[in-house]
Amino acid sequence: MATLPTETFASRIQYTLIDMGVTVQRIEDLCRACLEHGFDAAMVPGCWVSAAREFLAGSSVKLASAVDFPLGIASTRGKVAEAVSLVEAGADELDIAVNLGYFKSGMDEAFEADIAEVVRAVSPRPVKVMLELPLLDPDQRERAVRLAVRAGARFLKNASSGAVGVATPEEIRWLRQRAGSGVGVKASGGIRTRQQVAQLIEAGADLVGTSAAVAIVTGREGEPVATY
16 A cells, blocks of 8 residues: 555545644645645635635635534534534535533533534535544444444544544554444544555545645655644
8 A cells, every 4th residue: 555656645635734823825835735736625724714715716626624623612503603604615524523521421412413413504515523532432432433423424533633642544444444334534643654644544544634745745754744
């Protein structure tokens, strides 16, 4: 898998720039890189979705953004309102943070509904659910996957970012085995090298989210990048 051509790598990568102090110039640079290298999507902060939509106009590059990131503690109505506003601004798909407080309180119905309401509000656009697996024990992981799939998640993510945990092939393989038919897997968190991307794809990742996308496809691995 490590011998995959660069264009194959690029087509599985969602180039991510979710950071404090992001400027319009950085958004334009990210979109330009997505167009140049053929990345699957540009993942941008909500306030920059409309600008990114203009930069990507007429291209096949998808536009994604994150809902209630990074904490997942907004009200369900707040999540829905944010999700709808992002779609109206031009987002093709959304990654949503889960409410771990509901989950760890045993409030499974509230946890599932928090996801399901967003899924319904933006359908048919795909919703990717950030499960934050590194913060869960084995039983909780199984439960979280079941609830997210039942809520209508189109993709399961191992984590929201490297701040939670680095994506591993073992984690992605575990998710792929449980995702079921029609549910994709997105690897996220601390992905900095071509070897990591290859291993994660081999383990079952349909998509890989990274802020080091350009460095990975151009061989400049190890250059400083944003946290997420």
